[in-house]
Each structure stands twice: as structure tokens, then as C-alpha cells.
Amino acid sequence: MSAGIPGAGPSKTHDFAITDRHAVFLDLPVTFRFDLVGQGMPDAWDDGCAARIGIMELDRPGHVRWLGIDPCYVLHVGSAHTDAPGRIVLDGARYSAADTVAMWSRLGGATPATPATPAADAAALGVARLHRWTLDPATGSVTETARDDRPVEFPTLDDRLVGRASRYLHAVSDGADAPSAAEARGIAAIVEYDDATGAADTHPLDAAAGEAVFVPAQDGTAEDDGWLLTITTRRDGSASQLLVLDAADLAGPAVAAVTLPRGVPAGFHRSWIED
Template sequence: MTSTPPLHVAGHLAPVADEIDAVDLPVEGALPPGLVGRYLRNGPNPLPGEPSSHWFTGHGMVHGVRLREGRAEWYRNRWVRTRALAGESMLQADGTVDRAVGHANTHVIEHAGRIMALVESSFPHVLTPELDTVGPCDFGGRLTTAMTAHPKTDPVTGELHLFGYGMRPPFLTYHRLSAEGELVRSSEIEVPGATMMHDFAITDRHALFLDLPMTFQLGRLATGMPFGWDDGYGARIGVMPLDDPGTVRWFEVEPSYVFHVGNAHTDAAGRVVLDAVRYGAADAVAMWDGLGTDPAGLASGAAATGSARLHRWVLDPSTGGVTETALDDRAVEFPTVDDERVGREARYRYAVADSHGRAGIVKFDAERGTRAEHDLGTDTVAGEAVFVPSGAPGRAEDDGWLLSITTRRDGSASRLLVLDATDVAGPPVAAVQLPRGVPSGFHGSWIDDADLEPR
């Protein structure tokens, strides 16, 4: 007797059963010679035969493609060798939580020459450039909370800003790493309760926290994700001066939920401007309920049963006022920006879309209020599109490439797609044929070889 597998482990979401290596990958088109490094992408991947109750809870697996001198030198995939992969539980016999145990399945970044696989419930796990696991990292014992999967690097100072949230007090803690990778600051932030705070933002002078009504609910533990919409919690955005950590001014906003931030900046009038992909209250409930049964839409860009759109909040510290504006009507997810514009005004945002079975990679022009889209058709879904700058002196903001792993909806094949960011709607610059179907996952990074050189 056979049973139909849950949708979060089927088709383009289906996990792979093994780790492989492949070299000298076929390339359509011509890889830009300026791409010298690794594209790494993380996502959940249960072990073969292991039950999986929710898309978010599989073990971390990093897929990597090495590019150099116009060649795709290798592809490899590796589980992040966590203690959870070995069968251990974060919850200890005495009721405490061991943050060194976790799935490490959400993001993979580089900071201070260290590659880290991240999940918001645990410590980061350090990887080698060949994707072997070194182990969990608590920065010399200084990190005592979980670490967000969405830290932000200030492009001017090189500091890494991050936070951790918990289901028990302290519910929210801000942290800062120096450019050299040392944890130099931790400050508790008072919030009313435990919420799923997946992402946040920085400006050149602030950190912004999203205290939204997706709250911890013990009764939902059996679903695999113990959070749910709470009409009574309220919704607000906190603005914390980076030079006064722990002191936060809160701005009430319309109830909504945000998985992913696009960017933020401080404008000439001193107002704080935040762009993010926003689910309205009804869409947030539909999205969250849908994730447990059909996460395919969120995996490829938009909510399975609710719509998320690029949205802007303008917070005015001088008046306490808030302006909320929808920036576009296209349903999208996984917004990205040029890393050199993080926390600063940026003209362009990039995102992934999937509407009525047709997928694409979208470029938003905030200056002109327009968008361009690379259409992938009905048979293919796109992963998060990561911007890689060209490195040309005095380059325009969009002078570079977008990298995304695309996968056929049936999970049979994948490519690393390289788009010209100045002409997103145009044909790909190159496409690397990967040796297997790579399941649609979460987040990734381009890591230039120069970022891994000794400092």
C-alpha cells in the first residue's frame, strides 16, 4: 500500500537522497569572467525515509556551484552536519533549549571570512569553502540566544547586525559583530511576547524590528511550527538608534506579516523608509494555514493561498506618523537588493514571482515606479535571485548579474541562471546545467573568492 507524499516533499520541493560532486558543468551562453567565487544556496532536506511534518523543519542542505574564468568548475551538495542531523533534540531533559542543536536550513552567508549556515532557532554552523561542516559557533561564548537567518552587513562599516528571538524571555535581543567577526554588543529589547520575527532591517543609523501578530502558540506544536496569527497582539515597527542599542521607538502599523525585508534607509528629512514584502491580515492567515499543506507558492515566489506584495512604510520620528503604501500589485516573495546598498537608498529591488502557474524574476525600479520581469513560463520555478555587482569602477547600481537556481516543477532538472541585471527581461547571459534537480529552498549568497582570503 502506497501513500501520496506531502506536497512539501514532492515535485520541485522534493528532497534529494544523497550528496554528490560533479565537475566541468555544461554552460549555455557565456559566464561573465568577473564571476569568480561560489554561489551557495541553503534549504530544508529531510533524510531519506525521515517523516517531515512541515516544509520549514527539514535538515539544512547547502548546494554550491563554483565559477571561475568563465567555467562552472563544480557542483556539490552537503547536509549541514548538525547534532539534529545525528538525531539529537534542542529540547533538553531539564526543559532548557540547547542552541548548539538545530537544523541550520534557512540561509548561508559569509562574514569576516567565515561561511555560516543559519536558522533562526539556533547558533550558526560554520562551513568550509568545500561545504564540510566545522560545527556550531557561539562567538567565544558571547552569543547566548538564537541568531536570525537574516543578519545585515553594513556596507560601510563592515559590521554584521543581527538579533535573536525566543519563546521564553528574553523574547528579543539585538547583537552586533565587528567587521573582524567578534561579537561586540548584545542588548535586550522589551516586547510583549514571543513572535516569529523572521527578518529585520537596518539603515545607516537604525535597526528596525517587526513586532507582528504571528505569535508563539503552544497548541500548534503538533503542526511542526508553533506559531499562528493572533488578532489581539497588534502590529508595530520598532526603530532603534544604532548608537543607543536597546532604546526603541515603536510605530503602530496596520496588522500584517512580513517574512522578508527588501531594504530600508533614512531619507533627507530624517524619516525612516522600509520596503518589504507584506501579507495583509487575511492573506497572512491564508498563507500560514496554506504552508502546512501546500508551500509550493511561497517556495517559488508568492504565497500558496495568500498574496504578498512589495510595500513601503515611512516612519516619521518628528511627528510619530506612519505612511503605508503598496509599491506594486504583483504577488512576489524573496526580495533582494544590491548588498552595497543595504541600509541606504536604493533604486532597485529584485524578487521572485509565481502567479497562476507562471513564474518569473522581477526587477522593481523605485525611481520610475516600473517593473521588468524575466518570464520563466509554466514548467519552471525560480529561487531567490541574488545580485552580484560587476565590480566596474563607478558602476551603475544595477550593473551586475542576478543568480538564481531554477528547477522544473516536476523536480527533474535544475539550472543556475545568470541574468543581466540591467536587462532582466532579456535572455539569460548564461545557464549552468546542474547534474540533478535541486529542490526549491530558501536563501543563498554569492561569495567572491576575495571574501575568503586571510585578513
């Protein structure tokens, strides 16, 4: 079954989330612009577009309820689930208005009129930060909470828990502890967020890391019984490595580091598929 969902405009909807009961859509103030075609990425921040999250019950396709949120942009959601009171809890990598413009410029896109908020220091990199939205379908209320202030992207979790509550969320940091934008460009880490304790463990790296993919242990019982796989790439173009980390001891040494025959350009997404 298919159903159309009317939108407010040509917003760039790159990702969405699901829970056991809902699909969750993002309609945010980055829009496609024909006048920017040929100038890189034809997407731009539009102050005239409201930021909102849509919730759709899975058994009512096409019926979406939109809830307004503070202006921002989200390329990648991390996890979503329905909590005990029936609220939708959504985690994602949130860009502010200034961060969005800087990020688009860094990726090679055009830079339209920058919002009034200045992008300075680390914000000049166009970085996202892990954020949580709690949406209540019964009341229409939305609560927004910053989970961390370090720059992160590509949040991931155990694929078996997509749409359900999960304790751990993983992300890639590029400049987690840097005091300035210039220094942030050379720092990378894999970050593991523990929703039960609020802690965030890191595995510092000396190379840029791709999205961390969780591979469960065959006989594992705990949620973190398994490994995190990521491809790291040095900025000098030398050979990349497939890095294997113990998800239960992220701060510890790598389980394995497999040097690849050549450098692999930093990529975006991958999935583990059993043989």
C-alpha cells in the same frame, strides 16, 4: 554590547532591517503557540496582538520606539534607508491577515481561526505584495503605500547598499499575471523594481525561482551593472538550472543557463561570496 528589547508577546520575528542610523524591528500578529507544536509550524495569526514597527538608534542599544501600523505580516524585508528629511523608508513583502493564514497552511502549518477577511482566488495562495512604510522619528507618523499588486517574495538588493538608498530592488513572483489562484501556481518571474521611474521589469520563467542574488560587475559603475543569479526548479522534479540574468536588461534573454546534475529543492536564501 548587547541589550534586551521587551516585546508584547512571542511574535515570530523572522527578519529586521538597518539603515545608517537605525535598526528597524517588526512586531506583528503572528505568534508562537505551544498548543500547535507537533501540528506543523507552531505559529498562528493572533487578532489580539497589535502590529507595530520598532526603531532603535544604533548608538542607543535597547531604546526602541514603537510605531503602530495596519495589521499585517512580513517575513522578509527588502531595503531600508534614511531619506533626506530623516525619515526611515522600509520596503518589504507584506501579507494581509487572510494571506498570512493561507500562507501558513500552504507551508504545512496549522490553520487557526481565520480572520474575518475572506481569502479568495489568488489570496488563497497566501501571497505577499511589495509594500513601503515611511516612518518619521520626529513626529511618530507612519505612511503605508502598496508599491505593486503582483504576488512577490524574497526581495533583495545589491548587498553593498544594505542600509542605504538604492534604486533597484529585486523580487521573485509566483503568479504575477495569473487571473486565478489555480493558474498562478504555474507562473513565475524575476521582477526588478526601479525606484527612480516607478517601473517594474520582469523576466518570465517556466519554473519556480529561488531568491535572486545580485552579483556586481568587477568594473561596473551603474547600480545595475552586474548579473542576477537564481536557481530555477521545475515542479516535475527534473534537473534544476542556475540562471544568470543581465540586471541592466532583465527582460532580455538569459546570459547563461547552467543545467545542474539533478533537481534542487526550491530553497530560500543564498549569498554571493567572492573567492
